[in-house]
Amino acid sequence: MKEQEGVIKYQLNHTQQPINQPFPFTEINAWRTIAVRLDLIGQDPKRYDNIGFGNISQRINADSTQFIISGTQTGHIEQLCPEHYCLIVKAEPKQNHLESCGLCKPSSESLTHASVYGQSNAIQAVIHAHSPEIWKHTAALNLPHTTADIPYGTVEMATAVEQLFQSGRLAEISLFTMLGHEDGVVAFGRNMKEAAWELINYLALAIGIEQQGNNR
Numbered sequence: 001m002k003e004q005e006g007v008i009k010y011q012l013n014h015t016q017q018p019i020n021q022p023f024p025f026t027e028i029n030a031w032r033t034i035a036v037r038l039d040l041i042g043q044d045p046k047r048y049d050n051i052g053f054g055n056i057s058q059r060i061n062a063d064s065t066q067f068i069i070s071g072t073q074t075g076h077i078e079q080l081c082p083e084h085y086c087l088i089v090k091a092e093p094k095q096n097h098l099e100s101c102g103l104c105k106p107s108s109e110s111l112t113h114a115s116v117y118g119q120s121n122a123i124q125a126v127i128h129a130h131s132p133e134i135w136k137h138t139a140a141l142n143l144p145h146t147t148a149d150i151p152y153g154t155v156e157m158a159t160a161v162e163q164l165f166q167s168g169r170l171a172e173i174s175l176f177t178m179l180g181h182e183d184g185v186v187a188f189g190r191n192m193k194e195a196a197w198e199l200i201n202y203l204a205l206a207i208g209i210e211q212q213g214n215n216r
């Protein structure tokens, strides 16, 4: 059976109230809009049964374990408002558990974001995009990846992400694909720009491979 996008699989303890502390909004929201314009985040009747895809997150400050993430099912909106973001107050990816606060529930893939942040305090921003081009060319681009038997948003994914970091591959490249999640790509960085730049850089390389194929 085809996996359904957008379904929250983890145990969520969500408090439905406005985020009660200041958080960085302008930068994450601008980069999210760029991702929407590049079809890396969005909603499209021709893709995944018209369910919103992709999401973006950032630590609320450099030393915090808490992060903000775009809310679930916001893919159809090009420019989000602060109330479309959710604060992940506490994350325990290995226990399949998240605590959140906000007017929106967190994205169904928040557990994967949390497991990336858990690997290094230097990681400040994470983008989960859907890119058919990058995903399809995982092998040609020699990209680190989680295997096809690992579904998104699960404890198995959290463990697989940890193993990818331990393998050392993510020291040289800050992007991996999830072969068990159609078109799923995760990019991260020391700031929003770095995460977005890695993603766009690999999108260019993947499009280059496609275009070479077309010209043969």
Ligand SMILES: [Zn+2]
Residues within 6 Å of the ligand: 005, 053, 054, 109, 128, 129, 130, 152, 181, 184
């Ligand atoms: Zn996804």
